[in-house]
Amino acid sequence: MSESRSWRGWGVQIQVDGPAALLEGLAYQVPPCGVFCHPVDSPTVRFEWDALRHFWVRYPDEECVLDLESALALEVATHSPQCLFVHAGTVRYRGRALVIPGVSRAGKSTLVEALVRRGTTYYSDEYAVFHPDGRVLPYPRKLSLRATPERPQGLSRQPESLGWEPQMGPIPLGWILDCRYTGRHDLQSISPGESLLSLFANAVAARSRAKALFHSLSKALDGVSALRGVRAEADDAAAWIMDWLKA
Numbered sequence: 001m002s003e004s005r006s007w008r009g010w011g012v013q014i015q016v017d018g019p020a021a022l023l024e025g026l027a028y029q030v031p032p033c034g035v036f037c038h039p040v041d042s043p044t045v046r047f048e049w050d051a052l053r054h055f056w057v058r059y060p061d062e063e064c065v066l067d068l069e070s071a072l073a074l075e076v077a078t079h080s081p082q083c084l085f086v087h088a089g090t091v092r093y094r095g096r097a098l099v100i101p102g103v104s105r106a107g108k109s110t111l112v113e114a115l116v117r118r119g120t121t122y123y124s125d126e127y128a129v130f131h132p133d134g135r136v137l138p139y140p141r142k143l144s145l146r147a148t149p150e151r152p153q154g155l156s157r158q159p160e161s162l163g164w165e166p167q168m169g170p171i172p173l174g175w176i177l178d179c180r181y182t183g184r185h186d187l188q189s190i191s192p193g194e195s196l197l198s199l200f201a202n203a204v205a206a207r208s209r210a211k212a213l214f215h216s217l218s219k220a221l222d223g224v225s226a227l228r229g230v231r232a233e234a235d236d237a238a239a240w241i242m243d244w245l246k247a
Contacts, residue, residue, distance in 0.1 A: 005023050006036065009031055015043040047072075073127075084209065090112075092138075098120065108125055136172070177226070
């Protein structure tokens with residue numbers, strides 16, 4: 001028998017319809033910082049379980065979705081009416097945010113975890129969320145590291161175990177690190193204009209909300225230090241980055 005559950009967060013309301021057994025795990029799939037709520041006549045988006053083909057269908061566009069958790073996060077990032085979402089890892093250090101923009105599988109989570117072990121506070125391993133005034137909000141989903149030969153079971157940690165606390169709010173942007181893993185270390189300073197393009201290139205709503213994004217990110221970049229290049233293994237890179245943050 002199909003049931004419905006509605007969730008609201010970041011100014012977005014989502015309805016999910018499906019078997020009760022599947023909906024029991026929905027609390028672990030919805031984005032952070034939201035609540036379950038009463039349904040409305042016109043939610044932002046609705047997902048319905050297709051029992052015949054074993055995937056979710058997104059309405060009104062009738063798109064097929066296999067990974068509901070990622071799909072819910074993308075809906076929030078795309079449709080949030082105020083906040084602007086950039087694909088990035090984010091940590092807090094001395095009251096400011098270090099943002100590490102990058103696509104999926106760029107090594108953001110591994111580097112964020114290594115930085116947290118060296119004294120920073122976890123804000124996100126998926127999105128840097130920008131308030132319209134340019135400050136960075138936490139997006140505290142659980143940090144997940146993929147399985148590797150050295151770590152066959154992978155790793156999953158709750159944000160509270162990484163220093164995040166519910167009362168933590170928006171903070172100024174302090175640093176941007178646009179890097180990818182190659183096994184060697186070579187990072188160079190970049191200009192504010194290059195920093196803006198780096199964030200813009202990884203923004204979820206770069207096309208649909210370009211003007212708001214440009215306005216918010218331009219505010220955020222005042223006085224920010226930024227580097228671009230390639231990095232070594234996460235532990236070695238994190239040690240170097242911490243020296244940079246302390247300079």
